[in-house]
Amino acid sequence: MAGNTRQTTLGASDGEITSLEDIDWTFEKADTSYLTHGLHSYPARMIPQIPDALLNYYKSEGIIDDGDTVYDPFSGSGTTAVEGRLHGLHAEANDINPLAVTLSKAKAEPLDVSTLQSARDDLLEHLSDSLERARENYEDGSSLTPEDLEIRDGWFPEPQLSELYTVSVEINQLETKYSEEIGRFFRIVLSAITRKVSYQRNGEYKRYRMPEEKRESHNPDVYDLFVTKLDKNIKLMREYSEQVDHSLNTTIHYADSRTATTNDDDAVEENSADIVITSPPYGDHRTTVAYGQFSQDPAIIAGxxxxxxxxxxxxxxxxxxxxxxxxxxxxxxxxxxxxxxxDTLREKEGRSEDAMDFVRDYYEVMKEVAKILKPGQPSAWVVANRTMSRVNIPTHLITKELCEHVGFEYQHMLPREIPNKTLPWSNAPENVPGVTGDLMANENIVVMTAPDN
Incomplete structure (x- = not known):
């Protein structure tokens, strides 16, 4: 199998493991951007070593096999889907973020690289001239305005915004000539450079602009950024495409995982998954990881x-x-x-209602996963314990207990440190300047098996 030919970090001296406890789940200094995992950044991304190790283990134990299906109710950038394909599995997932759906498909679905290279050559044959005309139009006062793109004022330099729009128009034409899959690949290249071109502060997943004095000197070269990223991504896709079985399927639903099995015209079939591997959000997007804010401008411009x-x-x-x-x-x-x-949140007059809202929704996903996962098959929930109103939320224990109520059977609680992840390490829970509280520095992988329905 292609997935088993790659070097993996399992924590056992001989590369063979007999228990999930044998694995060092921190994977410190591991390359987390190999193959198509490196096509595009995404906040709070589950590192690929986690599903890689889980799938290696369960295949070695004969619990899953080639041609089975892995499901992820929170697809994000498609880490589980990519690793599923690398391990010879079909992949299915849900996400409510359209950019996440695009990324998951682009990263998991292998492409014919010769066709991809031809599309690249076609695009670059006249892209430089198109961008030059866009710049000239801007200087003449006849360029696209930010309102035409539904981009908020003050987030991009000009004429670079007009140039980004020009690239998107060229990709539309390329997609018409080639295919939706080819167009999607080029769109995530454009998406990746959109944040670099913008005034967005580097290293932030929420919308924060760089200081005004830095904006004055911010003059990125759109053509150079695009071509550099495109060529890097083509190389990564070539390596990925050579390792996976092109006959496998990847299905990413732009749909809510709380109603995964009942979504109109886009439902996940019950008893269809052989394993579930997922990294749920740490909390509501407003106060933890704002996936929508991260994705807003890239999705509007590129998608x-x-x-x-x-x-x-x-x-x-x-x-x-x-x-x-x-x-x-x-x-x-x-x-x-x-x-x-x-009880603690209520005593502190903290955000008990917000906690209830999040856990209530999370529980609905657990019930849907119980329907989708075949009886007795494994599920792995990679969770971190956040704080609310300075109260630690034991998400790993809540996950275990609520899954058990649904009918799952507890197997393992696997702790891991987070050596590097695009997350804040502290926040201001009371919105008082200078007052901060610790956030997530470790995770737990909660392993359960599905109810015997």
């Missing part, structure tokens, strides 16, 4: 999505303001750890 659509991503996430679910008081009966957390 043609609307401003309102992207603004709704964080509101639609677990615990978001757009959720239509009612509070579920029984959760405190089913999870003693959640009950103790809620």
């Amino acid at each position: 043609g999505h609307g401003y309102d659509e992207m603004k709704s991503v964080d509101k639609t996430g677990l615990g978001g303001s757009n959720s239509e679910l009612e509070p579920l008081e029984e959760l405190e009966e089913w999870s003693p750890s959640f009950a103790a957390t809620m």
Whole structure:
């Protein structure tokens, strides 16, 4: 199998493992951007070594096999889908962020590299001239305005914004000539450089602009950034495409995982997955990882999505303001750890309602996963313990207890440190300047097996 030919870090001296506890799950200094994992950044991304090790183990134990299906209810940038394909599995996933759906498909679906190279040559044959005309039009006062792109004022230099739009138009034409898959590959290249061209501060996943004095000297070369990233991504795709079975399927649903099996025209089939590997959000998008903010401008410019659509991503996430679910008081009966957390939050007059909203939505996903995963098959939930109102939220214990209430059987609690991840290490929970609280520095992998329905 292609996935087994790659060098992996399993923590056992001979490369063979007999238990998941044998693995050093921190994977410090491991390359987390190999193959198509390196096509595009994404906040709080699960490192590929985690699904790689899990899939190696469960295949070696005969619990999963070639041609089985791995499911991820929170696809993100497609880490699980890519590793599933590398291990000879079909991959299926959900995400409510359209940019995440695009990234997951582009990274997991192998392409014919000779066709990709031809498309590159076609695009670059006249791209430089097109960008030069866009710059001339801007200088003549006849360029595209930010409003035409639904981009908020003050986030991009000009004429670079017009040049980014020009690249997107050229990609549209390229997609018409070649295929949707080829167009998608070029769109994530454009998406990746969009944040570099913008005034977005490096290393931030929320929307923070660089200081005004730095904006004055910010003059990126759109053509050079695009070509450099395109050629790097083609190389990564070539290596990936050579390792995977092109006959396998990847299905990424632009749909809510809380209703995964009942989504109109885009449902996941019950009893269809042989293993689940996922990294749920640490909390509601508004106060933890703002995936929608990270994705907003790249999705609008590169993907043609609307401003309102992207603004709704964080509101639609677990615990978001757009959720239509009612509070579920029984959760405190089913999870003693959640009950103790809620008692502490109420004593402190903290954010108990926000905690309830998030865990209620999270529980709905657990119930859907129980329907999708075949009886007795494994699921791995990679979770971190955040703080709310300076109260530690034991997400690993809440996950274990609520999964057990659904009918899952507990197997392992595997701790790991987070050596490097695009996350803040502290925040200001009371919004008081200078007052901070610790956030996530470690994770736990909660391993359960599906109910025997």
